[in-house]
Amino acid sequence: KNKISIAIDGPAAAGKSTVAKIVAEKLSYIYIDTGAMYRALTYKAILNNSNLEDENELIKILNDTVIELQPGKDGQFIYLDGKDVTNEIRTSEVTNSVSIAAKHKLVREEMVRRQQSFSVNGGVVMDGRDIGTHVLPNAEVKAFLLASVEERAIRRHNENIQKGFSSDLEKLKEEISLRDKLDSEREVAPLKKAEDAVEIDTTSLSIEQVVEKIMNLANERI
Ligand code: C5P
Secondary structure, X not given: OOOOEEEEEOOOOOOXXXXXXXXXXXXXXXXXXXXXXXXXXHHXXXXXXXXXXXXXXXXXXXXXXXEEEEEEOOEEEEEEOOEEOOOHHHOHHHHOXXXXXXOOHHHHHHHHHHHHHOOOOOOEEEEEOOHHHHHOOOOOEEEEEEOOHHHXXXXXXXXXXXXXXXXXXXXXXXXXXXXXHHHHHOOOOOOOXXXXXXXXXXXXXXXXXXXXXXXXXXXXXX
């Protein structure tokens, strides 16, 4: 069987990772959460008291940083220099700063190099913002997931409540909109649908329905 690459892009909290994980599992492919890599760098830079606007400082940190993604029972584990930071990289402090660290050209070039090295032989499902446009421009399947800000904020809100975290729906809406704005308006590899990507509006779709759409696209190419 042909091992293909699947690129899943879209704005914040559009359900990319949930869907990507399931698709990877169904195909026995590896799943790469590229957002987690930017989050891990941001987390380390914050601990370091670094200025996230300082490109040179960030690339210095990144060049000295090992980020590993490992599949586990309940999803992916993220290791930063050998330490499990799976939960630490999801705090609102990291979430609300990551778009600043991710805008720098040198940082993105190094991240893209690392991401491409994970996918040399295909058999990968990768999610992010620039996968179809820059990381895997030759991916056989490209999906661009969309949903209204309202819908995405509600999903994240329900997730937070389920996990027992405090959550403020209005604040989530603001944070998601701001992150989308920063990610779409940055100069280097902004969030953008690749010309050959299939747009999937997930607003009124279930997770299973989105998975099915992507599996259909994949099965046409395998
Ligand atoms: O996907 P996730 O929400 O975890 O991504 C966190 C942030 O990392 C995004 O808001 C964006 O700033 C950055 N990112 C990126 N390119 C990617 C993946 C994530 O710039 N391929």
